[in-house]
Amino acid sequence: VIEVCDLTKVKLKYCGVHFNSQAIAPTIEQIDQSFGATHPGVYNSAEQLFHLNFRGLSFSFQLDSWTEAPKYEPNFAHGLASLQIPHGATVKRMYIYSGNSLQDTKAPMMPLSCFLGNVYAESVDVLRDGTGPAGLRLRLLAAGCGPGLLADAKMRVFERSVYFGDSCQDVLSMLGSPHKVFYKSEDKMKIHSPSPHKQVPSKCNDYFFNYFTLGVDILFDANTHKVKKFVLHTNYPGHYNFNIYHRCEFKIPLAIKKENADGQTETCTTYSKWDNIQELLGHPVEKPVVLHRSSSPNNTNPFGSTFCFGLQRMIFEVMQNNHIASVTLYGPPRYSSVHLWPAGASRGHRLQREAQSLSLDSWTQELSTNKEAGEVNPCPMHIGKTWGSFCD
Template identity: 30%
Template sequence: MFEIGTSLWNVLDTLRSLQHFFPQVDVKYDPDSPTTPIILHLRPHLDLLFSGHHQRLHTISIKKLRDPNPPLTLTYKTSVLSSSEDALKRVGVSRMFGPTYPGDDLRYPGVSFSFEEESRGAAPKSPTIPDDRHQEVKRIIISQKNLDGEPRDALDEVKECPAMAGDLSRAVVKIHEGVTLQFYPSGSEPVHVILGSTTAQDLTVDLGPPLRVHYKEDDRMTIHSRSNQAEVDEDGDYFYNYQQHGIDFLVSGSTHTVKKVVIHSNVPGTPLFQRYKRCPWDIEGRPEDDEDESPPRKRFYERVEEIHHFLAPGEAPPSMILNRTDDEDGLRLPSSTTRLFGYDGIILEATESGQVVSVMLF
């Protein structure tokens, strides 16, 4: 069920529905890095490594092959490689896969077999005899194929593959205009969502039905409105939630056109983590002239300070503090408090460490 290139959001969603198989999932990441690789540890056999930028399944590590709780059986094509009763040994790998590349491990395109319990450098290696035919395999590493047999760097992004088909590859935000959505496979026709123009029907035609629709009931921001009148025109406004793309659209209840776009970064350790898939967004600036085909952009992994200088150089933006766990008694998260930075036509929500959690375009 774990395929290289699948998104973190999809894998965690699958694991949540299979709690009887995977009762405990450990999520490991660097809380200070906006592009931290993420490891899911599924005891006792599996470690799943996801890339830092696009949160795609990069590497699968299988270990404790003979741990019987639960028992693990590995097959290749129609042959059994390993089970809790039958150990996988060097000679068995050689018979099954043939000649290998030089090195301590047995390396083949897309898979390698290691005779150490942990990765190199984690513990002192015990002396082994390279030609020991009965040396037992301790770990199996699965990743995308490299034709030269070399293992892929864990910090590399996953190359485009069939598992990404239909997923969002990039969202280009244009302030006061809207957002352009680009999808896999590369070369697919982009979808343009224009504020005040694109309708709910357009969204359904271009993106399919949303996973959720809910009516806007939270009016706490009304107190910050510059207008003295209540925002009566918001009665009946509703959200189209596309969690699988990491985007919400607020649709007017009267005109049924898009009023706001909310884009999510799926930052680990924050209250919104895993509610939405990471949307890899860019904020596009004004081109220098009519012939400028590559206007400046700021991307989702850049710190809020850098984006601030891009949006409003020399100005200190107004900000407010938001704690999304106020309604969740007993919930403690590393980054529960965020700060909202307001600009003309766009609001950034960022953690105390400067990671942008979401972008709202209006």
């Protein structure tokens, strides 16, 4: 979508005839003369905007700037409304897009010349079992030869799936080599872990596979070299990691626990807002953890803090405008060779202890990035409940 906010700074013409220039004002009469008849416009009474739509083109008129209030009749004739527009009303904004409707427009496919040997994700579906996320199913796009469905002359479309517990070799065979491998240097959330072994220094570090063109990070356990976390990035402007990752077009099924809604799921997408998700859940989500990205002399963070909400073995990092910045998916609690369980310990007791010992593993580092670690504000007014509750 191309949005023109100030038409006084550009000259525009259609079929070789100017409809906007220093000598010609883009009035509603001029638009009608240049483009001809079209479907009735749409009136937004809340914003006092009148939208006149053509194929691939929309004009917006600001009604509150007129001296006389427009007379709006919702039921005029033939099921249409009527709006009396004064003569000389000028265009406030113009939208240029591909398709029949501005609301339904989609970004065009990336040109093959921009692939440069990379693989991109058209969509990423989060697979889940009865307790939470189980893995990812990725629909991938690649240019050139290779196995897959031939979408056009040179583009290949194919699907791959990766799961919690997959080995490093499994992921490499499914997704190929990562753009970067990042080794964690510290775990700033270890202090909040209830595990008695939290003070024992680790002899090796967990590591990430960074797939920037997929918008996905995959964390591997340093001891088992198995997948333990996925991080999905939305790449919204105003976030600390903006323009590092390609946007991950994910779909996450959320289990809804309401009366008369047993087994019902709702889908969270890259474009969902957090307040809408809370409405779908039907119950208040626990208070967030405040995440501050640390700064250095050569790297500052002008975007402010974000908020982390724990939900169904996932952590949603939410920006101040309610957009989702990233989603971290946790695998199910598993037996760890690091813990020495008593011989008589039951499987239920082991799983309970493992669930309690799941630290938030440095949201700072793992929530998204392989940049500088952030710091979580431990102030009780921001936390509200124990850290262990975010690992449920």
